[in-house]
Amino acid sequence: MTLAASILANDRLALSRLLTQIENNTQEGRKALDMLFPYTGRAALIGVTGAPGTGKSSLVNHLARYYRHPAEGEQARRVAIVAVDPSSPFTGGAILGDRIRMRDLSGDPGVFIRSMASRGSLGGLARATSAMTQVFDAANYEVILIETVGAGQAEVDIARLAHTTIVVEAPGMGDEIQAIKAGILEIADILVVNKADRPGAENTERALRSMLEIGHPRSSRHFQDNQGSSPNQMLPASHDEQEMWIPPIQRTVSTEGTGVDKLAALIDQHQEYLRRSGGWQQREQARLKVELHAYLEEALLSRWRASISEVLYQDTLQALFERKLSPQEAVERLTASI
Amino acid sequence: MTLAASILANDRLALSRLLTQIENNTQEGRKALDMLFPYTGRAALIGVTGAPGTGKSSLVNHLARYYRHPAEGEQARRVAIVAVDPSSPFTGGAILGDRIRMRDLSGDPGVFIRSMASRGSLGGLARATSAMTQVFDAANYEVILIETVGAGQAEVDIARLAHTTIVVEAPGMGDEIQAIKAGILEIADILVVNKADRPGAENTERALRSMLEIGHPRSSRHFQDNQGSSPNQMLPASHDEQEMWIPPIQRTVSTEGTGVDKLAALIDQHQEYLRRSGGWQQREQARLKVELHAYLEEALLSRWRASISEVLYQDTLQALFERKLSPQEAVERLTASI
Numbered sequence: 001m002t003l004a005a006s007i008l009a010n011d012r013l014a015l016s017r018l019l020t021q022i023e024n025n026t027q028e029g030r031k032a033l034d035m036l037f038p039y040t041g042r043a044a045l046i047g048v049t050g051a052p053g054t055g056k057s058s059l060v061n062h063l064a065r066y067y068r069h070p071a072e073g074e075q076a077r078r079v080a081i082v083a084v085d086p087s088s089p090f091t092g093g094a095i096l097g098d099r100i101r102m103r104d105l106s107g108d109p110g111v112f113i114r115s116m117a118s119r120g121s122l123g124g125l126a127r128a129t130s131a132m133t134q135v136f137d138a139a140n141y142e143v144i145l146i147e148t149v150g151a152g153q154a155e156v157d158i159a160r161l162a163h164t165t166i167v168v169e170a171p172g173m174g175d176e177i178q179a180i181k182a183g184i185l186e187i188a189d190i191l192v193v194n195k196a197d198r199p200g201a202e203n204t205e206r207a208l209r210s211m212l213e214i215g216h217p218r219s220s221r222h223f224q225d226n227q228g229s230s231p232n233q234m235l236p237a238s239h240d241e242q243e244m245w246i247p248p249i250q251r252t253v254s255t256e257g258t259g260v261d262k263l264a265a266l267i268d269q270h271q272e273y274l275r276r277s278g279g280w281q282q283r284e285q286a287r288l289k290v291e292l293h294a295y296l297e298e299a300l301l302s303r304w305r306a307s308i309s310e311v312l313y314q315d316t317l318q319a320l321f322e323r324k325l326s327p328q329e330a331v332e333r334l335t336a337s338i
Numbered sequence: 339m340t341l342a343a344s345i346l347a348n349d350r351l352a353l354s355r356l357l358t359q360i361e362n363n364t365q366e367g368r369k370a371l372d373m374l375f376p377y378t379g380r381a382a383l384i385g386v387t388g389a390p391g392t393g394k395s396s397l398v399n400h401l402a403r404y405y406r407h408p409a410e411g412e413q414a415r416r417v418a419i420v421a422v423d424p425s426s427p428f429t430g431g432a433i434l435g436d437r438i439r440m441r442d443l444s445g446d447p448g449v450f451i452r453s454m455a456s457r458g459s460l461g462g463l464a465r466a467t468s469a470m471t472q473v474f475d476a477a478n479y480e481v482i483l484i485e486t487v488g489a490g491q492a493e494v495d496i497a498r499l500a501h502t503t504i505v506v507e508a509p510g511m512g513d514e515i516q517a518i519k520a521g522i523l524e525i526a527d528i529l530v531v532n533k534a535d536r537p538g539a540e541n542t543e544r545a546l547r548s549m550l551e552i553g554h555p556r557s558s559r560h561f562q563d564n565q566g567s568s569p570n571q572m573l574p575a576s577h578d579e580q581e582m583w584i585p586p587i588q589r590t591v592s593t594e595g596t597g598v599d600k601l602a603a604l605i606d607q608h609q610e611y612l613r614r615s616g617g618w619q620q621r622e623q624a625r626l627k628v629e630l631h632a633y634l635e636e637a638l639l640s641r642w643r644a645s646i647s648e649v650l651y652q653d654t655l656q657a658l659f660e661r662k663l664s665p666q667e668a669v670e671r672l673t674a675s676i
Contacts, residue, residue, distance in 0.1 A: 030666060037664035285659050292658060295669045300638040303673065320630060321623050326375035328368060331633045335641065 003028065004035035007139050012109070015139055019114050022131045033131055036138035041284065043080075043137040044271055047162030048147045054170040055194045057083070059254035059263075060147045061105060066257075066264050067143050068110055076110065080136035083115035083147045084129055112141060126157045127294050130287070133161065160290055163283055164270045166263075168192045169208060171200030188247050189270050192263060196251035208249055245273050307338050341366065342373035345477050350447070353477055357452050360469045371469055374476035379622065381418075381475040382609055385500030386485045392508040393532045395421070397592035397601075398485045402443055404595075404602050405481050414448065418474035421453035421485045422467055450479060464495045465632050468625070471499065498628055501621055502608045504601075506530045507546060509538030526585050527608050530601060534589035546587055583611050645676050 003021075006014035021029030048063075050056050060081060067077045105111045114132060116125070133144050146162055167188035191212070193205050248266055252259035274280040316333050319325040325333065341359075344352035359367030386401075388394050398419060405415045443449045452470060454463070471482050484500055505526035529550070531543050586604055590597035612618040654671050657663040663671065 034664045034666050038661050041661060288658050288665065289655065291665045292655070292668055295665050296642070296672060297635055297639060299669045299673050300642055301635060303676075304634070304638055317627065317630070320626050323376050323379060326372045327626065327629045327633050328372050330630055331637045334634060335637050338641075 002032070002035065004032040004138075007032070007036065007135065008039065010139070012112070015112065015135065016114075018135055019132055022135065023116060023128055025128070029131075033134060036135060039138035040134045041137065042140075043133070043142055043144050044164070044267075045133055045144050045146060045162040046267060047165040048145060048168060049165065050168030050170075050192075050194075054168045055254045056147055056168050059168060059192065059194055059252060059260070060145050062252075062254050062257045062260045063145060063264060064105055064111060064143075066260050068105075068108060070264070071261060077142040078110045078140060079143045079145065080111075080133075080139075080141035081113045081115075081145045081147065082129055082132050082136070083113070084125065112136065112139075126161070127291070130161055130291055160283075161287055163274060163280060164189045164267050166190045166192055166267075168194050169204055170195040171198045171204045189245065190263070190266050191247055191249045193249060193251045194254050196259065197253045201251065205249055205251065212247060212249075245270065245277075245279075304335070304338060308334060340370070340373065342370040342476075345370070345374065345473065346377065348477070350450070353450065353473065354452075356473055357470055360473065361454060361466055363466070367469075371472060374473060377476035378472045379475065380478075381471070381480055381482050382502070382605075383471055383482050383484060383500040384605060385503040386483060386506060387503065388506030388508075388530075388532075392506045393592045394485055394506050397506060397530065397532055397590060397598070398483050399443060400590075400592055400595045400598045401483060401602060402449060402481075404598050406443075406446060406448055408602070409599060415480040416448045416478060417450075417481045417483065418471075418477075418479035419449075419451045419453075419483045419485065420467055420470050420474070421451070422463065450474065450477075464499070465629070468499055468629055498621075499625055501612060501618060502527045502605050504528045504530055504605070506532050507542055508533040509536045509542045527583065528601070528604050529585050529587045531587060531589045532592050534597065535591045539589065543587055543589065550585060550587075583608065583615075583617075642673070642676060646672060 001009070003014055003018055007018060018029060018032050021032065046063075048056055048060050060083070064079045064081060067079045070076060105113065116128065116132070129146060133146065136144050165187055167190075169191065170193070191208055193201055193208065195201070250259055250263045250266055252263060254260070271280070274283065313334065316325065316330050320327065320330045339347070341352055341356050345356060356367060356370050359370065384401075386394055386398050398421070402417045402419055405417045408414060443451065454466065454470070467484060471484065474482050503525050505528075507529065508531070529546050531539055531546065533539070588597055588601045588604055590601060592598070609618070612621065651672065654663065654668050658665060658668045
């Protein structure tokens with residue numbers, strides 16, 4: 001049986017092996033990915049991001065537990081967690097993360113947890129994460145939680161990868177941290193104030209709310225419309241609401257799981273909104289396109305590598321080092337023959 | 339006069355105009371860069387990085403002021419500051435930063451400050467930063483301070499760009515933040531405990547020191563050698579010391595400028611070490627190589643774009659969206675004709 005077939009047959013060991021192949025970017029892994037691709041496109045991808053110390057991991061654990069043991073009347077869903085740590089490119093923090101989680105959710109065959117530290121480029125990390133979500137998707141994990149640490153480009157990349165992006169804040173993280181999040185807020189579909197039992201939770205929520213008003217001016221415009229001062233009030237308000245998603249703010253205490261059920265409900269609402277509005281398909285296609293272009297760049301580079309003589313390359317590099325050629329002139333020389 | 343010639347003639351307005359061209363990645367900007375490239379390679383590139391709230395910006399300002407007004411017997415140096423904020427891809431925080439700085443160092447013709455928020459990809463940001471440092475270098479700025487916010491890949495990219503990388507910490511940033519820095523420590527040439535007048539500075543320094551011992555095992559091995567227990571003690575110790583740089587830790591209070599003179603001295607020592615050990619040339623070449631490859635990728639992609647028919651591209655994209663082709667199969671189809 002091929003690796004891909006074993007995974008479709010729900011073989012956990014095969015799944016684990018493929019994830020390692022993907023991390024190492026092997027030929028075998030790529031082949032299996034190709035075979036699994038037609039079985040993808042069903043899972044809900046949920047990105048969870050926020051600064052260190054906000055309690056993201058514990059929140060993700062509780063979300064996973066909720067999906068396994070939901071409120072009465074709802075079906076349990078199979079859950080995968082991909083925990084990405086792009087801020088530790090060198091050390092093995094990922095392994096520690098695995099161990100801490102294991103105690104929480106181990107033994108449940110409907111849960112699979114994989115963590116991954118950054119290796120080499122951030123681009124490579126994004127590609128590996130994307131590939132892993134496809135494997136989980138094909139292996140019939142219905143919810144895939146993608147957790148990342150840090151503040152910056154990694155979050156934006158998650159937003160492109162996930163259907164629903166959750167940004168986690170916590171009280172007492174300092175003013176400057178809040179300010180810096182202004183950009184990140186704009187990628188949030190749902191905001192969480194975690195550690196909401198701590199002093200300052202109200203301030204954090206208020207700060208988030210005022211930042212939301214800056215970041216989503218449509219929400220305040222919408223509010224004005226309801227005041228009846230705009231000619232747009234003639235339009236059916238329900239239509240307007242259907243097309244607009246204003247990121248809600250949910251308080252949680254992830255150590256105790258408080259508010260996690262409400263957060264899960266908000267996630268469902270967002271995903272229903274995406275399906276209604278066409279946003280789901282839009283995000284899927286944007287994601288596939290990004291992935292296509294990543295593979296394309298790789299393919300073009302490897303073709304170029306095969307076409308160029310080592311002597312010409314070394315010679316050009318030397319001329320660059322001696323500043324006889326500029327980087328752009330060097331590229332012209334290196335691509336003249338293809 | 340061309341833009342490049344004006345810059346070599348010390349025209350500040352032309353310099354400012356070219357930096358904007360570079361940010362917008364224009365043809366004119368690229369042409370000027372090409373012309374300036376032979377005049378680069380003289381400046382000292384110093385990267386300053388650390389989490390929000392550590393007081394990096396104020397430290398960078400004080401360093402710049404020190405280079406303009408150094409200790410007696412030393413020559414003033416022309417200073418450029420490139421402040422990069424990869425964590426705010428959407429908002430115009432960079433402009434605010436400019437204004438805050440202006441009050442400190444404005445009016446001095448030997449200082450040029452430019453800040454830049456992330457636009458699009460982190461790769462694009464790294465390329466623009468690299469291009470800007472080249473412009474400053476050609477324009478005879480002797481010291482270029484590159485400041486970035488955030489924790490993660492951006493820091494690693496700075497390390498590749500700068501000759502000397504300074505990682506700034508501050509007391510009371512929380513344990514988890516410290517832990518996450520474990521990876522970042524490994525790119526530090528010099529560590530700074532800023533806000534050293536605050537309680538907890540000793541703890542921060544102690545934590546850094548113990549992390550350094552994990553990250554740089556050679557430093558403790560070296561220590562053991564001096565105990566006389568290793569056969570390596572027969573080697574001349576001075577040779578060993580010459581080849582090894584153990585990141586020193588410097589305390590500063592950047593609001594008052596305390597310790598900044600000592601930090602400047604450590605930077606000079608590191609750069610002398612790099613020149614002695616061949617590390618300077620090594621870092622220069624690595625940086626040029628990274629830049630060459632970035633331009634190469636771009637050139638290959640634009641050639642491919644010119645060669646492919648829009649119909650084939652759209653058709654392939656559609657097949658990908660319908661999951662009739664996997665991303666890898668789609669790439670094969672899109673590159674079959676070239």
